[in-house]
Every structure is written in structure tokens, then in C-alpha cells.
Amino acid sequence: MPPMQALENNRLFYFGDMEELYWNNMGLEMDKSRMTRDPWKATSLVDIISQSLEQTVQPGGLISSADKRTDAEQKTQHLAQLVEDATATHTFNEDSIWSMAETAEQHLGAGESIIFIDWVRYYDTLFILAFNGTSGALRKDVIEYDYHKLQEWVTQNLGVSSLQEGRTTRKRLMKSSKLNELRPILEPLSGFVKENDMLVLCPSGILHAIPLQAIPFGPKGKPLIASNPVVFCASLSLLENCISKVSSSDTSRPFTAAAFTRLGPEDPIEEERMRAAAEKAMKYIGDEICVTSGREVTRQAFLQRSMDVNLLHYHGHAYLEASERKDRALVLEPVSSDDGLFTVMDIFELQLDSAVVVLLACASGEEDIAPNDDPLGLLSALMYAGASSAIATLWPTQTSDARDFCERVYKHAFEGMESGSKFLAKSVQKTVVEMWEEWDGDEPYHWAQFQLRKYSVVSMFFLSQY
Known part of the structure; x- marks a missing residue:
């Protein structure tokens, strides 16, 4: 899968043989920045290092014969290939x-x-x-x-x-x-x-x-x-990778949304509360948005109803115990041979139209972070699927906290909004501050977990409707 492989290549580039070279270049670039006063703009320093390493690790004339290569020459050629694969992705445009x-x-x-x-x-x-x-x-x-x-x-x-x-x-x-x-x-x-x-x-x-x-x-x-x-924003080079997607999206068609809530059969009362909270939240967007809940949240329903939406809402479980990050997943309803796990690999295949994604699930914002601060997980996969923004949780959450956040943030973002745009970051701010005040400024477990992650220049500051 090209997007997944591009991420893996970029992360592999900073492990093993390249790590010491990475740190050496980091020091050189920091010294140069001190002298020239050029700013580092949100990890564009990493892009600078990638470009400089690409120039310094090329094998050139080191390999005199394909049949008589030393181990060092073979390693150099291997590193050069890693650099080529890693830096083939977008670099940040100032x-x-x-x-x-x-x-x-x-x-x-x-x-x-x-x-x-x-x-x-x-x-x-x-x-x-x-x-x-x-x-x-x-x-x-x-x-x-x-x-x-x-x-x-x-x-x-x-x-x-x-x-x-x-x-x-x-x-x-x-x-x-x-x-x-x-x-x-x-x-x-x-x-x-x-x-x-x-x-x-x-x-x-x-x-x-x-x-x-x-x-x-x-x-x-x-x-x-x-x-x-x-x-x-984990990296503005990742942001750059999405700007072209957003710029080319169709903004003339009506705003669409899909909402899913599923807890499982172990607690039907709380699952009903989650559905009711989502339905109340969706009313601020429009009366015709249907919430898919409980046993109806199957893989087929999730794929069909999330296709090309502008807003995707999911409140349920996240499966993070997988040994490989590509197998981490949202937990949907299992049917026949399907175990109900909608993995990172599956998310890459979604088709979202510069969508805002709200993931109210345990540690949904927790990603595997490589040494160069490159993330890979549920949110990275959503980015490549077309998401422009994501609201996620930093640690395992209580469903009551997620319900409280859900009702408040949609009210602040959409209530009374018939057209135009809304400052999404301020909607999240108002919601978190209200929860902080209700907890008397303590117990940050309940209110400090919610974060707004941005990938798109268009929705970096506001959420457009119609």
C-alpha cells in the first residue's frame, strides 16, 4: 500500500545506521540557525536534515565494481536507497x-x-x-x-x-x-x-x-x-501533504456527516446514552443526520456511510494492544468471519472529503512516534484517507466524559450556524474550559485528554459549512 509504505520508509530512515548521522546533522543545522537566525518552523528542520542527508549519503564513485563491493559500499548504497525512498514524499513549503x-x-x-x-x-x-x-x-x-x-x-x-x-x-x-x-x-x-x-x-x-x-x-x-x-500539528511536512487534497476538494456540494456509536453488549444502558448524546449533537448540524449505533455498526455500514463525508463521528472502543501499529483498530460490530476490527490499514482505504473526524475512543490520539517525530497510527491513516482535522483523546477515556465533550463541542461549533464558517479551535477551547471549570480546575484526567489535531490549511482555523 503506497501511503503506508511511504510512512514506513520515512520512519525507517531515522533508525539504525542513520541515527547518529541524524543527530550530527541536527547539531549542524542548529548551529547554522543560531548564526543565520533562520527560524525552524514546526519541524521543517527535519525536512532540512533529510535534504542534506540525501546529498551526503549518495554512493557516487565509491562503488567501483558491482561484483567487488565491500560491506561498507553495500551499506552506503542501501542507505542511499533509504534516503531516496524517505525523501520522495512532500517537503514543507515555507x-x-x-x-x-x-x-x-x-x-x-x-x-x-x-x-x-x-x-x-x-x-x-x-x-x-x-x-x-x-x-x-x-x-x-x-x-x-x-x-x-x-x-x-x-x-x-x-x-x-x-x-x-x-x-x-x-x-x-x-x-x-x-x-x-x-x-x-x-x-x-x-x-x-x-x-x-x-x-x-x-x-x-x-x-x-x-x-x-x-x-x-x-x-x-x-x-x-x-x-x-x-x-x-505533528509535522508541517505532513500538513503540506494534505493541502493539495483540500485545495482540490469540491466545496460546492452540501455538508454531509456520519455518526457511529458502539460500546458492545456488556453495557446496553451506557450504549443507549452514547447514542442519545450523538443524536443530540448531530441535531446542531441538521435534522436528517442518522446515527448508526450498537449492532448496526458493522464494517459494511461504516464503509458505506462514511464515504465522502465532511464530518465523521465515532464513539466507541479502540483496539491498541496489537503488536504492530498497522493492526491497531476501531472496534465495530463483528459479523460472521469479520472480527469487527477496523484497522489502520482499513482506514487508509476510506474516502473522506477533507473531513473533520471526531474519535471519542480510548487513547485514539495516541500514535507511535518515530525518532524524527513522524507519527503513525489511527490519525495518520485518517490523514491519508482525506481527513483535514481530528479531535481525539490522549489517554483511555470514560464514556461519560466523552458524552459530555460530544454534546458541548457540537453545540459550540454548529448551533445557530446556517452558513459561513466557524472557528473550530475556539469551539474545542470553550468545551474544554467549561469541563475544567466544572471539575474545579482539578482532576485533569477528565478534561485535559481532548486535543484538536490539524492537517489542513483550509480547516486549520475554521470549519466551513455549505
Whole structure:
């Protein structure tokens, strides 16, 4: 499968023989950035490294004879092929930054900006770069918190010891005071980020497992999302890969949606509550949207009813115990020889029309993160299937929390909206802040899990209807 193979090639490129070369190039590019003051714009540094490695690892005249190659020459040729396969995908076009900034300015208030925030890991040190896409202002700094300490925090407080391990027994983050320890991650942004600025966060390494939007920020010590709408983007090179899809999509046809809820026969009462919550949420979009629930959520129904939709809603179980990431899945209703697992490989085959995807399932936003911060999982597969945005959960969720989020976010995004567009990031912000306030600012397990992930310039800031 070409999309899956492209992702695998890109990730393979940074393992094994290439890892030390990757770190050496990382250091060189960081030194060059210090001297030239060129900004790293949300992991475009990774693209720069890919291009430089492509030029330095070519075998050239090293192989004098096809029949008399040394082991070193064979390895060099192999690495060159990996580079060619890995860098054959889209690399980030800087013009996209300005394109996104211009789009955001149409929906931001006076004096508000869009700010791209990128963390870069270099061995045990984290660097942060904040780039104001509206004014062009730039800030770089060192995070005063060693990377290995962050890893320890994640293991102790979230139960995550590796970003490649699949599901483990997760710990519940029940005390907001634990998040205070992570304030150094955001401290360099003080005085640079204003209230209501739009923040595009691009994490690095173990930061992918941390609810960055829930870390206290500012003099009042409230969560970052209380003052700023926040979206996550794993890589702007991935974003670039979707822009052409969105730009070429048909925006003239009516807005369509499909909703699915399934818990299983073990709890019919809660499954009925999930269906009722989804039906109430869909009413904000239109009266004719049917919710497929319970035993009706089969593979055939999921494929047929999600075809070419603009919004795909799923509330149910996610299967993450699979040893290989391609086998992780959404859990549908099993029928005959079908086990009901709709895997990552199956998701690649969906046909979505620049859709917003809402995945209210356990750890639906948890992806396998390669050393170069390239993700692979349910969300990456949805991106290649045509999704422009995804709302997902960072850890295993309670169905009651998911129902609460569901009803609120659709109300904020769609209520009273007959045409035009809606700032989706602010709808998510309002929802999370309301839940945070109802939990009295504590027990972040219930409200800090919901994240908005963006892949498309068109829906980076707003959700269009009709």
C-alpha cells in the first residue's frame, strides 16, 4: 500500500545506521540557525536534515565494481536507497506558513496573532521556537528541564514509558498540581504569547504524550487552553501533504456527516446514552443526520456511510494492544468471519472529503512516534484517507466524559450556524474550559485528554459549512 509504505520508509530512515548521522546533522543545522537566525518552523528542520542527508549519503564513485563491493559500499548504497525512498514524499513549503497566517487573520480579532510553536530535541536538551506568523517576530530559547526528567514525569504520572509500546496500564492524572512541574516547557512563551492568540503546537519526542494545553501558563496559573485556542500539528511536512487534497476538494456540494456509536453488549444502558448524546449533537448540524449505533455498526455500514463525508463521528472502543501499529483498530460490530476490527490499514482505504473526524475512543490520539517525530497510527491513516482535522483523546477515556465533550463541542461549533464558517479551535477551547471549570480546575484526567489535531490549511482555523 503506497501511503503506508511511504510512512514506513520515512520512519525507517531515522533508525539504525542513520541515527547518529541524524543527530550530527541536527547539531549542524542548529548551529547554522543560531548564526543565520533562520527560524525552524514546526519541524521543517527535519525536512532540512533529510535534504542534506540525501546529498551526503549518495554512493557516487565509491562503488567501483558491482561484483567487488565491500560491506561498507553495500551499506552506503542501501542507505542511499533509504534516503531516496524517505525523501520522495512532500517537503514543507515555507509559503504554507504565510498562507495559514493569512487565513487565520480573517478569523482572529484585532491584535490577535497566530503563533507556531516548535520544540526540538537535541539529545537531553529541548529547545523551543515561537514564530509569530502575523508579525514575523521570532523567539528561541532553551527549556530549563532536561529531557530525561520529562520522560520520568510521563512514566510516573501517565504510565507511559515508550512512544512505541502500544497500550499499557495507564495511570490517571488526577491532580493538577502535577502539571505545575511542567511549567518550564511553556515559560519561554511569557511576554510573547498574548491572550486569544491562536497557538499551533508541534511537540517533539516524549512531549507527544503530555497534555501541553493543560500546563499552567501566565500569572494566574490557569491551563494554557484557558487563555488561548490550541491545535496540535505533528509535522508541517505532513500538513503540506494534505493541502493539495483540500485545495482540490469540491466545496460546492452540501455538508454531509456520519455518526457511529458502539460500546458492545456488556453495557446496553451506557450504549443507549452514547447514542442519545450523538443524536443530540448531530441535531446542531441538521435534522436528517442518522446515527448508526450498537449492532448496526458493522464494517459494511461504516464503509458505506462514511464515504465522502465532511464530518465523521465515532464513539466507541479502540483496539491498541496489537503488536504492530498497522493492526491497531476501531472496534465495530463483528459479523460472521469479520472480527469487527477496523484497522489502520482499513482506514487508509476510506474516502473522506477533507473531513473533520471526531474519535471519542480510548487513547485514539495516541500514535507511535518515530525518532524524527513522524507519527503513525489511527490519525495518520485518517490523514491519508482525506481527513483535514481530528479531535481525539490522549489517554483511555470514560464514556461519560466523552458524552459530555460530544454534546458541548457540537453545540459550540454548529448551533445557530446556517452558513459561513466557524472557528473550530475556539469551539474545542470553550468545551474544554467549561469541563475544567466544572471539575474545579482539578482532576485533569477528565478534561485535559481532548486535543484538536490539524492537517489542513483550509480547516486549520475554521470549519466551513455549505
